Each structure stands twice: as C-alpha cells, then as structure tokens.
Amino acid sequence: MYATKVSNKPVCVCFSESRGIMTSTPVTAAEYTDFKNQSSALCTDVKCVFYSVANVIIFILGIAGNSLVIWIAGFKMKKSVIATWYLSLAVSDFIMCSTLPFGVVQMVTDEWIFGLFLCKFRYFMKLINIYSSIFILVIISVDRCVLVMFPVWARNKRTVRKAAVIIMLGWIVSAALSSPETIFRDIVYKQKTKCVRKYINEQRKDINEQSHIAIVSCQFIFGFVIPFLIIVICYVLIMRKLKFNQMTMSKKPFKIMTLLIAAFLICWLPFHLFSFLKIHYKGFNFVEVLKLFGVILANANSCLNPLLYAFMGRNFKKQCYSVLSNIENVIEEEEEGREGVQGTAINTNEESISSAV
Template structure:
C-alpha cells in the first residue's frame, strides 16, 4: 500500500486537499500527542477563520451579484467564483470536526464526496480565475470584438465547461479515498495501491491546477500591461498594482501546496512533508476568502453596493440605538427616577 493510513495522531491527514503521506507501505506513523495537540489547535483555528471569512465574503458576493446588480459578463464570473469558494467553505465544518475529534464519523461516502467537493472547488476556482484573466485580456486587446461578441449566455457556457472539466479532474479524489479503523478511530485517507497512481494524480493536479493556469494568467496580464502602457490608457499605477497583487496572490496561495505534494513523492523529504503540507493546504484554503476581495470587490458596482449596504446597516443600528435610548429615558422619567432629557 503506497499511502500509509495516518490516523488521528497524524495531523497531516486532517486536510482533505491531499492527505497522502506514503512513509512506509505498512503501519501508520505516530506523532507525539503534545505535538498533535498544538498542530490540531492551529489547524482548527485556521479552518474556522477561513470558514467564517469565506462564507461571509462569498455570501455577500453571491447576494450582490445574484440579486442586487444588473447581470453582466463580469457578474457571471464573480458569481460563479463565489459559489465555488462558498461551497468549499460550507464543507469545512466536516474537516474541522475531524481535526478536533480525530475520528471521521461521517462514513465512507462522505469521505469520498467531501474530497471530491474540495477538489472540485480547487479546480473550478482556478479555472474561473483563468477565464477572468482571459476575458480581461480580450476586452483590453480587442475592445470592439469584445463589445460585439461578449454575452451573458456565452459566459454561462464557459462557466459550465469549467465546472465539467473540474468535475472530471476531481474524480480521482473520490476513487482513491477510503476509510479504515486505526487505533479505534475512523480514518479518511488516500489508498493508492501503486506508485504510478500516486504520481499520476499529483502530477496531473500540478500541471492542470497550477502550471497551465499560472502561465495563462501571467501571459494575459503581461499583454494587458503592455497594451495599457502603449496606449497610455492607464492614468495611474493602480491597474498595474492590482494585476501584480492578483498574480502574487495566486502564486503564494497555490505554489506551496503543489510544491509539497510533489515533494512527498520522494521519501527523502519525509520529515518536512507534514508541516509543509499543512502550510500549503492552509494557504490554498485561504484563497477561498481572498478571491472576493481580489476580484469581485474591486469592481465599481460591487464597491457601490457594499458601501450602500454598510451605510444601511450603520443607519439601522444608529436608529435602533436612538430608539432604545429614547424609550429607556421615557421609562425612567415615568418612574420619577430620571429626567427624560437626553
């Protein structure tokens, strides 16, 4: 068996993005309880923060893009990306329970399905970022063609294709996922019966989930920057700063994850793999709440709606506070204990 069953004591196996750690073909490797306690606490805390921020941020994007602003090609991209990230965050509680209990209590089907959903999010999120980059490049490079050919219907077709391709690439996550009882605990883990299967899955994820998307995003933004500079379309450095931030965020979030996944194919680096995969998986997960900030909330329509929403909430709270204070003052005055003057 290529992948050892790293039980509740192996904190590396709590993350559903990869959870493959082939130390030996036999028994699981034990980690000291104190080490696990610290790492489990950090993992649980990070997961809860990502879940809360991701659900709040992506939920706000879904609400605004889906119900509050006019449907455009851009809102289709933002809505689809937010749904993908929201779906990931919605399944995080299962991983959090697994981290805390050290026992997968949800059964084999959910073990497979949760892993499939998480990789579906990974690929769909990345492919949608690629689509957004290509779309921005086309709008800048060929504005007339884009104005005539870009349509909401074509945008939905592109989104559907991205989700179908993501689903196909996520199937191995469900096929090789299994559950087993170890030290009286149920473990959800990857069971690769051959080295070739493990290598093929990791390399495929690296190529289709990072190399090709990253190259396309880089090329698109280089073309956009050159076009803006040549035509002097940018009156400030803000567009270039934003594009640099987008590229840097993509690289920082996903490169460590894929790097340590490739590293685990070589057992020489077994000592650094658990910690490295925790860092990589956490950064990859953090991408789910960074996307709304980096993509959706940079748009003028989203900013306007967010400001309007915040202003409305602030006004409601202030009005509620004034009403409460006024009612309290009148009550005290009626009791003869306090003046009604505020």
Template sequence: MNSSEKGYNSEHNYPDYPDYPDYDSSMTPSVPAAPTHTCTDAMCVFLATVNVIMMLLGITGNGLVIWIAGFKIKKTVNTVWYLSLAVSDFLFCVFLPFNITYMVKSEWSFGLFMCKLTSFILFLNMFSSIFLLVIISLDRCVAVMFPVWAQNKRTIRLAWVMVLAAWIVSAMLSSPAAHFRDVHTTYHRHSETICYYNYAYDEQHIAIVLCRFIFGFAIPLLVIIICYAFIIQKLKYNQTGRSNKPFKVMTALIAAFFICWLPYHIFNLLEINVKNSIIQIGQQFGTTLASANSFMNPFLYAFMGKDFKRKFYALWSKIESTFEEEARSTLRATSITNSGVHSSAV
C-alpha cells in the same frame, strides 16, 4: 501487485488532504497504522484554530459577495465571474468543519460518502477557481485587444456558458479524489476510523499529483502570463484617464491564488519521491495555506485601494462598487478603443 495482495499498507496511506493525522509506518502491512498524535500539540492546535478562523471569514465574506453580486446589483459579465468564484469558495468553506473535526479528533466520524465528498470539494474548489481566473484573464485580454468583438459578443449568456463549462471540467478533474478516497477502521486499544487515499499502484498516485499540478497550476499560470503580457503591451499605447482598479483587483486575485497554492503543489511533488515527517508537515501547512485562498477574495475586492481604513468600515459598499466599476471600466475601454478605430478609418 494490487491492493488486495498487499492488504492495507501504510505506505499507500498518502498524507494528502485531509489526512492530518500522522501514521506509524512500523506497523505490519496488513494492519492499518494508528494515529500517533492528537490535537494537544501546538502545531495541531494552531492549524485547527487557523482553519476555524478561515471558515468563519470565508462563509461570511463569500456569502456577502454572493448576496451582493447575485441579488443586489445589476448582472454583468464581471459579476458572473466573481459570483462564480464566491460560490466555489463558499462551498469549500461550508465543508471545512468536517476536516477541522478530523484534525482535532484524529479520527474520521462521517462515513465513506463524506470522506469522498470533502476531498472532491477541495479539488473542485481548486480547479474551478483557477479556471475562472483563466477565464477572467482571457476576458480582460479580449476586451482590451478586440474591443469591437467584445462589445458585440461579450454577453451574460456566454459568460454563464463558460462558467458552466469550467465547473464541468473541474468536476471531471476532481473525480479521482472521490474515486480513490476510502475509510478504514483500525483496532488497537480502541477502534479508530481514518479517511485516506487507497491507491492500488504508486503510479496512480504519481499520475494524479502530476495531473493536478499541470492542469490546476502550470498550464493556467502560462495562459494567465500570456494574457497579462498582451494586456500590459496594449495598455502602454492606450493610456487614458480611466481607473486601473479592475486590473489591480484581477492581479490581486490571481497572485493570491498562486501564492496560496504553490506550496501545496511543491510539497505534493516532493512527496512522490521523499516520504518523511518534514514533507508531511509541509503538506499540512501547504493545505492550510491553500484553504486560506477561499476567504481572501472578498477582502481583496474591498481593500484594493488607497483608503484602506475607510474601506474596512465600508466593506459592503466597496464590494458593490468594485463590481460596478468593473462593468463601467470594461464598457469605457471598448468605447474609447472603438472611437479610436472609427477616427482612424475616417
């Protein structure tokens, strides 16, 4: 049975992002359900406030990283990675006000195009972030395991090619979010417009949720774990006096991503078979936590050290020093390993 045969069915109004309003499932299948709450309740006020704070911090922090990594310091492979991450997070934070407004008003006021675009941007941010973290992990692993090759082939141009490929694949995997997104105007006491996923079949919804989990979480996690295993094993036999801050920064970025996105995927997987208010509330909090990942990275660049208080008052310089230390550490690692290889050959 397709969507035209069913009409508008509340069961197909899946509460995926950014569907913050709840809907009354008791309405007849041919009539869209109206939102049952506004942002006067405590939970909605809390979520809206948190999202506003995240938006302000994300735009400011990522904008600062883009300025520093893009214009203030020398371009390196590492600055390409972190610049791309910052652009992804900045783009998402710029579009966050549309979803905050929807959360507060319980009505979509921005038309079909923005309904599709805001959902597309969320998943573009999710996929591009995790793919960039995978690239960073692979890059660090290659630099440690094959230092000679890395020193000769690890170029800024290759880094940009990999970033472009990651963005293209991310856009392809995010396109279903735009394709299935739709708007519908209800007519009860007064007209209200909602932004929702208009799946023709339940199988479409299941396939998309599983695809996001497999390609946007499970497989990247497996690749990153394998990279870490090789890196840790190699570092055990190559103890030097160089700083381990770059490794700590990478670890923090990856941990933050998976902690922020894990609840989102868990509740979406649960929602395939269980549809109730608890799952929907979990999805709302999961989506908010996932959004929080977009403002965390700049602060992780600055605060990954012992002198936390001093770094708080020197955010700019610490972000810049993180990027510079990344470049120095990678170059030093390849040089040290190369000298060891040449000594062994002699």
C-alpha cells in the same frame, strides 16, 4: 474508570457508583495501549493547533466574505458578465470554505467520524472547487484581456448567457478532473477510522505509486501550471496594451495585476510542490509540516478571492458601501427607537409620580 501502572503492570482502577467503592483490575498490554492512544488523541501539538486555528479563521472570513459577494452579485447588482464571474467564483469559494470544518474535526480527533459517503463527497467537493475556483480566475483574466484588446468585439459579443455557458463548462471539466477522488477514497479501519486514498490493487505498490504520481501530476499541470501561464500571459498583454495607449498611465493597474498574480502563486505553488515532496519523502515529519502549511495557504485563497477580485471593482465597492450604510442606518434607527421608547417610559413614570404626589 482510569488506567495506571503498578510495578510495570497495567492496572484498571474502576469506581462503582452503586457501591461507592473503587476496585483495581489488571488489564492486558493491548488494552492499555488502546487506552493511551485514546487519551492522547486530543489536539495538543503545535501542528494540530496551528492547522485548526488557521482553518477556523479562514472558514469564518471565507463564509462571511463570499456570502457578501453572493448577495451583492446575485441580488443587488444587475445581471452582467462580470457579476456572473464573481458570483460563480464566490459560490465555488463558499463551498470550498464550507468543507473546512470536516478537516478540522479530522485533525483534532485524528479520526474520520463522518462515514464513507462524506469521505468521498468531502474530498470530491474539495477538489472540484479547487479546480473550479482556479478555472474561474482564468476565465476572469481572459475576459479582462479580451475587453482591453478587442473592446468593440467584446461589447457586441459578450452576453450573460454565454458567460453562464462558459461557467457550466468550467464546472463540468472540474468534476471530470475530480472524479478520481470518488474512486480511490475509502474508509480504512486500523486502530482508528481513517479516510484515505486507497488504490484498487493494494498488493502492487509500484502500480499504486505510479497512480498517485499521475494524480498529483494531473493536479499540478491542470490545477496550477496551465492556469498560471494563462493568467500571466493575459496580464502581460493587458499591461502592454494599456502602456501603449496611455503615455502617462497610473501605476495602480500594475500594482493590482502584480498583487493578483503574486496571490495566486503564493497560495498554490507550495501546495503542489509539497505534494510532490510527500511522494518521495513519505513519512518524514518536515514534509508533513510543509504539506500542512501548503494546504492552509491553498485554503486561504478562498477567503482572499473576494478581497482581490470582487471588492476591487468599482461597482462592488459602491454596492458594498451602500449595504454597510444601510446596515448602519438600521442600527441607528434601532438605537433612536430604543432611546425614544426609554424617554417615553421615563416621562410616563415622572407624570405618574407627580400625579400621585
């Protein structure tokens, strides 16, 4: 069945499989509009395609990179404070990346098809992992600062158990800051099913706007401003201490620290700025595009963290090289085994042919 218009009147053209004939039936304007909406729901515009492709790439790289970090930090390396930080960060980023397919499906279909529970759960897990990932980056920065500023005290007081407790506290605070998503997220049924932030008092738009501003401000302050200031202060102290202790210091630590701060700033600042823009310029197409771009950058941080924080460490590099060398050895042994089997089969065939002759 498909719809067409004849003389400005919508007509439904139907094909009967049992009778093998086609019939035309007039349809109402509302039914024709619904049909047009359903037929145009495919992901064809540039915004949808860009968002979907970018998030699929981030999903693949993030799952692969964070899985490798989880394997190395959790199973290959001995338990240590640094390994605990990297393991928790990788778990947070892994969960964050695992929620990306929901957003891609929602963008492609322009509809939420996963039900109320996953509507609340998806945005809660997304927000909790945003906070936890940022908090863990702050913890890593503070830990590095303590190691440089107070090496003797850190050597005696830093333990894996204390690190695990700090990580648990970070996850608890993240869950508390993410709890509004479980309250305000709801399913809305209009022309299509949507998973949106729905406030308790829908009649009072002023109260709803204030609530939305409060949530966005809370995310900006606790999810960016305070963590960014702490990270910058820690790395300024680290660089001053290293410069004071080493007259001919290598430029590599400065480059790495600058790269880490720049990555954090580039990935998260657009997301929060565009969230504020969306409050005051809701419905404007350019704001929607900027917010989409900010979301992609924020998601990209989850696949950049393994490269910036984990694989820069010497122990992680050694373990990664050993893992890759082991994989290479397995592949080479498999190829040699196959060549040996093929050679044996060829020799056997030649012997059988010569004996037959």
